[in-house]
Every structure is written in C-alpha cells, then in structure tokens.
Amino acid sequence: xxxxxxxxxxxxxxxxxxxxxxxxxxxxxxxxxxxxxxxxxxxxxxxxxxxxxxxxxxxxxxxxxxxxxxxxxxxxxxxxxxxxxxxxxxxxxxxxxxxxxxxxxxxxxxxxxxxxxxxxxxxxxxxxxxxxxxxxxxxxxxxxxxxxxxxxxxxxxxxxxxxxxxxxxxxxxxxxxxxxxxxxxxxxxxxxxxxxxxxxxxxxxxxxxxxxxxxxxxxxxxxxxxxxxxxxxxxxxxxxxxxxxxxxxxxxxxxxxxxxxxxxxxxxxxxxxxxxxxxxxxxxxxxxxxxxxxxxxxxx
Amino acid sequence: xxxxxxxxxxxxxxxxxxxxxxxxxxxxxxxxxxxxxxxxxxxxxxxxxxxxxxxxxxxxxxxxxxxxxxxxxxxxxxxxxxxxxxxxxxxxxxxxxxxxxxxxxxxxxxxxxxxxxxxxxxxxxxxxxxxxxxxxxxxxxxxxxxxxxxxxxxxxxxxxxxxxxxxxxxxxxxxxxxxxxxxxxxxxxxxxxxxxxxxxxxxxxxxxxxxxxxxxxxxxxxxxxxxxxxxxxxxxxxxxxxxxxxxxxxxxxxxxxxxxxxxxxxxxxxxxxxxxxxxxxxxxxxxxxxxxxxxxxxxxxxxxxxxxxxxxxxxxxxxxxxxxxxxxxxxxxxxxxxxxxxxxxxxxxxxxxxxxxxx
Numbered sequence: 001x002x003x004x005x006x007x008x009x010x011x012x013x014x015x016x017x018x019x020x021x022x023x024x025x026x027x028x029x030x031x032x033x034x035x036x037x038x039x040x041x042x043x044x045x046x047x048x049x050x051x052x053x054x055x056x057x058x059x060x061x062x063x064x065x066x067x068x069x070x071x072x073x074x075x076x077x078x079x080x081x082x083x084x085x086x087x088x089x090x091x092x093x094x095x096x097x098x099x100x101x102x103x104x105x106x107x108x109x110x111x112x113x114x115x116x117x118x119x120x121x122x123x124x125x126x127x128x129x130x131x132x133x134x135x136x137x138x139x140x141x142x143x144x145x146x147x148x149x150x151x152x153x154x155x156x157x158x159x160x161x162x163x164x165x166x167x168x169x170x171x172x173x174x175x176x177x178x179x180x181x182x183x184x185x186x187x188x189x190x191x192x193x194x195x196x197x198x199x200x201x202x203x204x205x206x207x208x209x210x211x212x213x214x215x216x217x218x219x220x221x222x223x224x225x226x227x228x229x230x231x232x233x234x235x236x237x238x239x240x241x242x243x244x245x246x247x248x249x250x251x252x253x254x255x256x257x258x259x260x261x262x263x264x265x266x267x268x269x270x271x272x273x274x275x276x277x278x279x280x281x282x283x284x285x286x287x288x289x290x291x292x293x294x295x296x297x298x299x300x
Numbered sequence: 301x302x303x304x305x306x307x308x309x310x311x312x313x314x315x316x317x318x319x320x321x322x323x324x325x326x327x328x329x330x331x332x333x334x335x336x337x338x339x340x341x342x343x344x345x346x347x348x349x350x351x352x353x354x355x356x357x358x359x360x361x362x363x364x365x366x367x368x369x370x371x372x373x374x375x376x377x378x379x380x381x382x383x384x385x386x387x388x389x390x391x392x393x394x395x396x397x398x399x400x401x402x403x404x405x406x407x408x409x410x411x412x413x414x415x416x417x418x419x420x421x422x423x424x425x426x427x428x429x430x431x432x433x434x435x436x437x438x439x440x441x442x443x444x445x446x447x448x449x450x451x452x453x454x455x456x457x458x459x460x461x462x463x464x465x466x467x468x469x470x471x472x473x474x475x476x477x478x479x480x481x482x483x484x485x486x487x488x489x490x491x492x493x494x495x496x497x498x499x500x501x502x503x504x505x506x507x508x509x510x511x512x513x514x515x516x517x518x519x520x521x522x523x524x525x526x527x528x529x530x531x532x533x534x535x536x537x538x539x540x541x542x543x544x545x546x547x548x549x550x551x552x553x554x555x556x557x558x559x560x561x562x563x564x565x566x567x568x569x570x571x572x573x574x575x576x577x578x579x580x581x582x583x584x585x586x587x588x589x590x591x592x593x594x595x596x597x598x599x600x601x602x603x604x605x606x607x608x609x610x611x612x613x614x615x616x617x618x619x620x621x622x623x624x625x626x627x628x629x630x631x632x633x634x635x636x637x638x639x640x641x642x643x644x645x646x647x648x649x650x651x652x653x654x655x656x657x658x659x
C-alpha cells in the first residue's frame with residue numbers, strides 16, 4: 001500500500017518535472033476554496049479534479065490502474081485532472097472583479113508569473129527549422145536518395161538496409177519502400193541476428209566482423225554504419241562489403257549476396273549454416289503467404 | 301498535383317468537413333463553429349473507428365476504406381449543410397443575415413459588447429503557436445510507428461498487414477494498435493489529399509489543426525464559465541495559451557503533448573478530446589443554471605468512441621472521465637438517470653476491451 005502511494009507520488013513529481021505548475025495548482029485550489037467555495041462553477045470544477053486525484057493517489061485504485069495501464073505509463077492517468085483549466089480559471093477569477101487598469105495590471109502580473117515559473121517550449125530546444133517538408137532529420141532524405149540511386153544503377157529491385165537506432169526510426173517514415181530487419185528500439189526484429197545487429201550498430205561497438213556477418217545472415221543488401229573513425233571504411237570493406245558512400249557520419253556499404261565467408265562464418269560454419277536455415281524458416285514464417293523470395297524481400 | 305493543392309485538399313478534409321459534419325448534431329440551433337468543428341472531429345474519428353476495425357480483420361485494402369470514409373464524411377457534411385440551411389430558412393433568412401446572424405458572419409466578433417483585447421491577444425498567441433508547430437519540426441521517435449504505419453499503409457495499400465518498422469508482413473496482429481487505428485485515418489486523409497505524403501500531412505497540416513482544436517475546447521470551457529463576460533473569456537484563453545506555451549520543463553503534461561506532437565493520437569487525446577469531454581460532461585451532468593442549450597448526449601458517446609480511436613489510453617481515460625463527472629454530479633444532487641446514460645455512452649470502450657481480450 002505504502003509502496004503504491006510512494007510510486008504515485010513519484011509519478012506526480014516526475015509528471016511536472018522541475019516546473020512549478022504543481023505549486024501553482026495547489027495555490028489556485030487553495031485560493032478558490034478560500035474565496036469562492038460557494039461558487040457553483042468552482043464546485044463543478046474542483047470536485048471532479050479531487051475525485052481524479054483520489055483515484056490517482058489512493059493505493060487501492062492506484063494499484064488497479066497501474067495494473068491496467070502499466071507502471072511505466074501510469075503518469076497518463078493525470079491527463080484526466082483538469083489542471084490547466086483550473087489554473088486559468090483561478091487566474092481569471094482573480095482578475096475579473098478588478099476595474100479596467102487594475103485588471104490589466106493583474107493580468108500582466110499573472111502572465112509574468114506564468115512566464116517566470118515556466119519554460120518556453122521554443123527555447124527548451126524542442127523545435128528545429130528543417131528544409132524538408134516531411135520534417136525528418138535533414139540527412140534522412142539524402143540517405144534514402146543515395147540508397148535508391150545506387151540500387152537502381154546496380155539493378156537491385158529493392159533496398160533492404162540495416163542501420164542504427166536513429167535511422168531505423170526515421171528511414172521508413174520518409175520512404176516506406178525501404179525494408180529493414182528491425183525498427184526503432186529493435187522492435188519487430190526479424191530474429192536474434194536482427195536484434196544483435198541493432199544493438200551493435202546503435203552502440204557503435206566496432207565489432208565489424210560480427211556486424212557484417214549479421215547483415216549477411218539477414219540478407220540485407222545495405223549496411224549503414226555510424227562512426228567517425230578514419231579507417232572504418234577499410235575495416236568494413238575487408239569483410240567483403242564494399243564501401244559505396246558517406247553522408248555526415250554515416251558510412252554506406254553494399255552487402256553482396258554471394259560475398260565470401262567471413263572469418264566468423266568460417267569459425268562457426270555449423271552455427272552459421274543452421275542459422276541460415278533458421279533464418280529462411282523465420283522469413284517464411286514471417287509471411288503468411290510465404291511470399292519471401294530467396295533474397296529475403298517480399299515479391300512484387 | 302502541386303503540393304499547395306494537396307495541402308488545400310487536406311485542409312478541406314480537416315476543417316470545413318468536420319465543421320459541417322458537426323452541425324448535424326445541433327437541432328434548431330444557430331451555427332456555432334467551435335462546437336460544430338469539435339463535434340465534427342468526434343464524428344469523423346468515430347466513423348473511422350467503426351469502419352477501420354472490421355476492414356482490418358477482413359484484410360481489405362486501404363483504397364476500399366478510403367472510398368467508404370470519404371462517402372461517410374461527405375454524407376455527414378451534406379447532412380450538416382442541410383440542417384443549417386433548414387434552420388436559417390425557418391428563422392428569417394435574409395433578416396437574420398442583415399442582423400449579423402448569418403452562419404458565417406463575423407460581425408458579432410467586432411461588436412463592442414463582444415470584443416475583447418484579451419481575446420485578441422489570446423488569438424494572436426494561439427495563431428503564433430499554430431504557425432510554430434507547422435513551420436518548425438520536432439523530432440519524436442514515436443513517429444516511427446504513428447507516422448510510419450500511415451506511410452506503410454499508403455505505400456502497400458493495406459491496413460495493419462505490414463510492419464511499420466520493417467516493411468515485412470506482421471507475424472501477429474499488433475493488437476495494442478489495431479483497436480486505436482488513428483494512423484490509418486492519417487493514411488486515409490493522405491489518400492484523400494491526392495497522395496500528400498503522410499509525414500507532410502501529419503507535421504504540417506495535422507499539427508496546427510489539432511492545436512487549434514485543443515484551444516477551441518478550452519474556449520468552450522471559457523464560454524461556459526463566463527457566458528456574459530468577453531474580457532474574462534479572453535483572459536482565460538490567454539492564460540491557458542501561455543500556460544501551455546511555458547510548460548517546456550516537462551514532456552509529459554497535456555500542454556507539451558499538444559504543442560510538441562499534436563499529430564499523434566495520444567496528444568490529440570490529452571490536448572483535444574479530454575478537454576472537450578470535460579466540457580461535454582460539465583454541460584450534460586452539471587448544468588450551469590443559466591439558460592443555455594445543452595449538448596446532445598450522443599456527443600458524449602461519440603467523444604468516448606473517438607477517444608478509443610486515437611489512443612488505447614482513451615479506452616480507459618474517456619470512461620474514467622465520464623465516470624468521475626457522473627459521480628461528481630451525483631454528489632451535487634444530479635438526477636440519477638444520468639447513470640444509465642453514462643453507462644450506455646461507455647459501451648464502446650467496454651466492447652473494445654472484450655475484443656482486446658479475445659485477440
């Protein structure tokens with residue numbers, strides 16, 4: 001019980017972070033209770049808010065709600081507390097009785113309090129000026145163009161690429177024709193190799209032998225490796241994946257379907273062989289219609 | 301087709317269509333665009349939910365869904381327009397136009413009794429916010445699914461058959477998302493906008509539209525609290541706009557959700573639908589005592605269904621909101637017949653909960 005209450009309190013604190021809205025909210029409620037408690041609208045606004053907060057903090061209901069939505073997103077329950085309307089209402093109640101000039105000054109004071117106790121959305125670094133209408137990171141359109149151009153020039157019917165978590169998030173938003181072995185946070189990873197490849201590329205662990213091996217096992221045609229190391233291109237290319245280009249800190253490699261076995265593959269020939277079979281089986285299982293070609297991509 | 305024409309088409313589906321669709325819920329009542337546009341949004345989301353769910357399970361292609369959605373939305377628009385014409389036909393026609401009561405007249409806004417400098421300031425701040433969310437980009441990784449599912453649906457002409465993350469067919473249906481198919485509506489509107497890229501539609505068109513809709517819900521609350529005081533309404537809206545704009549210290553509250561990622565279903569739930577549900581619940585459960593025209597109960601039903609459409613959290617939060625206001629009303633001696641009405645309105649999330657368990 002006490003643990004649940006502690007968790008609810010910590011969720012409340014995290015919800016408002018280091019802002020002062022929680023304090024302002026408490027002050028607004030106090031003010032309304034002291035000055036306007038007989039007002040019908042005040043009752044109509046505060047009673048539902050109190051019931052919502054009771055549901056949120058009372059250990060029994062809190063436990064039940066946490067079970068329903070999950071501990072990690074329990075903070076979303078707070079969306080049903082009309083905090084902002086109550087704050088705006090309390091501010092308006094303060095100002096509305098005053099005459100013209102005092103009212104204007106009071107409103108200015110309230111706006112000043114809001115500005116000083118808050119943090120500007122824009123200055124908090126939330127917005128960026130972008131030059132693509134899709135509003136994806138600037139390098140994403142260039143990367144998609146590079147991959148498609150290369151695929152077209154070399155007769156590849158599709159683009160199947162493995163990249164780090166950042167690109168795994170944005171590539172398919174911009175261009176859904178690009179296939180990937182996993183998505184953001186490794187979600188919908190096709191198999192264990194896809195999960196391993198996602199972790200290695202995102203962590204930039206420099207294990208290029210394993211990275212190229214995983215990409216081959218997954219039958220990706222492109223490997224996008226992030227990094228600033230000068231010999232990165234040569235290192236990856238030495239595992240049978242020729243370098244095809246670079247955009248910012250992303251290096252692009254072609255993963256040929258018939259590239260020679262890497263050292264790791266040779267060392268673990270048995271595992272690799274069984275993995276290849278397992279991979280094919282997984283691919284087939286991935287498609288209810290069994291429409292996965294030998295190259296690992298859906299048929300037209 | 302030019303990008304501007306596509307954007308204009310998208311605006312057509314997101315502003316005039318809900319505006320007129322919403323009018324069909326208000327009988328014998330003059331045109332009131334804030335309620336109408338929000339009611340129209342509820343209607344469109346609810347219709348999309350009812351159409352998308354069976355089509356997902358029947359594995360129908362996206363273009364069939366697009367045709368059905370367009371037909372329903374246009375039928376709603378026609379119904380709203382007819383109701384509006386009938387009302388103004390019955391109530392004076394030309395006389396009402398000359399008296400400034402024309403449905404699209406803006407005369408009353410500049411009427412001395414209605415005008416408020418505070419309201420003007422609030423509107424300017426809100427317009428600035430709408431311009432910022434549309435013109436500038438905000439990177440949110442959740443887009444990988446919420447926008448990715450729409451781009452995937454448009455590209456493959458399927459509904460939740462192909463993974464938004466990989467482009468390969470789903471091994472199992474993503475049941476958490478299937479019941480709240482807001483990204484599929486994005487795909488539908490993209491198709492209806494002559495193929496406007498879903499990412500452009502979400503980031504450039506959806507964003508300002510839903511930020512504006514969020515403030516319309518707050519405006520309705522202001523109008524309820526201060527029906528005869530234009531200055532107080534303006535102050536309320538101005539304070540709300542500033543409170544939202546200055547909540548950059550946290551990323552989880554309603555304000556930051558609405559201003560950072562208004563194209564995502566959960567932000568629409570937190571910033572638009574829940575405030576509108578507060579308003580509807582206040583109107584339906586707790587009359588203000590003034591002479592006013594109550595909103596129809598059917599809107600609460602649509603509001604709860606629309607909440608289920610935009611986010612799985614809506615399945616819980618919308619009935620919870622209705623329940624809280626109902627208990628609050630009963631504590632304030634409301635008539636007990638609101639209980640069964642509320643229960644009826646909460647049937648959609650109950651049904652979706654059962655479907656979720658079956659899946």
